[in-house]
Amino acid sequence: MVEIYLDVLIGLNLYITHALLSCCEWLRHTKAPPLRKGFSSLIGGLSSLLILCPDLPFAALTAVRLGLAGLLVLIAFGFGDWRRFIRQVILFFLVNFLFAGVM
Secondary structure, eight states, X not given: OOOOOHHHHHHHHHXXXXXXXXXXXXXXXXXXXXXXXXXXXXXXXXXXXXXXXXXXXXXXXXXXXXXXXXXXXXXXXXXXXXXXXXXXXXXXXXXXXXXXXXX
């Protein structure tokens, strides 16, 4: 039986989400307010609890993850306009894929 320590899971993903958002800031030459970036990182850390729901269908899980990514970007960087928001979400996904490849 595998043991999962929730505090470690949430804490680690909080730091990873913060690093992803910081990398997006650096690449887009923007600056998110620290409180907004911190709250977005906290939501990202808590979203790691989705791994405990393996019974979700693939389509539903994908939709939830896409929505969470949009929410994280919205909280950290704001909306602005559709074009800017979509670019920021795409950049967030590209940074995620890059980090996953490096890991």
